[in-house]
Amino acid sequence: MDKKKIPRQKMSVQDPKERIKNFSSVALGYSKEQAVLEAKRCLQCKKPVCIAGCPVEIDIPAFVKKIAEEDFASAAKILKDKNNLPAICGRVCPQETQCEIKCVLAKKYEPVAIGRLERFAADWEMEHACNVKSVMCNGKTKEQKADSNISHSTLNIKHHRIAVIGSGPAGLTCGADLTKMGYNVTIFESLHETGGVLMYGIPEFRLPKKIVKEEIDYIKSLGVDIKTN
Structure with a gap:
């Protein structure tokens, strides 16, 4: 599969006719399938300049690779090695002017959606109760x-x-x-x-x-x- 030919995955959003009636999230996040496909766009550069664009120097290729492999728990762990607030940063951090603008794909195509993938991994961890007391996650409380x-x-x-x-x-x-x-x-x-x-x-x-x-x-x-x- 030519990674450069995989289109950047669009995030689902709340219908405008519905969002005017509430204050719920407008951006709904990636599905598992979207996240895995988007992660597969990463070229896994030998010299990942995207890391230099991240203020906390997250190992971006590493966590993206884990998402591509559907190892979401490991992706979340890699994120938290450097970032204690990944679910927040995945939503409000200006990735388009930081890590994503450094992405090699951005020179001719669209950059990997690093922020959306960060949000996906962090949300997956929350949804699977990895941080909920007395609930087991990968064999650990x-x-x-x-x-x-x-x-x-x-x-x-x-x-x-x-x-x-x-x-x-x-x-x-x-x-x-x-x-x-x-x-x-x-x-x-x-x-x-x-x-x-x-x-x-x-x-x-x-x-x-x-x-x-x-x-x-x-x-x-x-x-x-x-x-x-």
């Missing part, structure tokens, strides 16, 4: 998955306590990364809801609050303590 995420730091736990001010995307990411490094982190939020701009600045039809809360629950599962006002 939530607690076991959290332990495996920070196993590299538990052998050298740092007893310093760190306070992070603000629970917006920067604060959440900082708290999660520091916890993975072994620090004891508490995030302090002045408002009554965690999430900052994710909760208060982005409308529901663009970023559902349910998705934000799921991502926050994952960060809490790592051991981050969050205190609201």
Whole structure:
């Protein structure tokens, strides 16, 4: 199969006649079949410049390859190695001016839909209860998955306590990364809801609050303590 001849997959959207009646998500995401086909467009470049276009340097070819192989759990794990908020970033990150603009296919064709694939993998993980307490996912409970995420730091736990001010995307990411490094982190939020701009600045039809809360629950599962006002 000539990968360059596979058209970029269009994402399903809510019908305009219906969306004017609600505040639900407009973009509905990829189906499994669409995601796998889109992932197969990736050329798996020896020098993947798309990674340089990603602010957190996700191993884009690796997670895309896992989607092409229908190993969605591994794709989600690769994403979370560098990005603690993949379901959010897959929806609101400006990939078209970052990783996707670097895609080699973009020179003559349309770039791989990296953001949509990120969203698919993250949503798949949520839908299959990988981060839900007491539910097994690939043989591991939530607690076991959290332990495996920070196993590299538990052998050298740092007893310093760190306070992070603000629970917006920067604060959440900082708290999660520091916890993975072994620090004891508490995030302090002045408002009554965690999430900052994710909760208060982005409308529901663009970023559902349910998705934000799921991502926050994952960060809490790592051991981050969050205190609201």
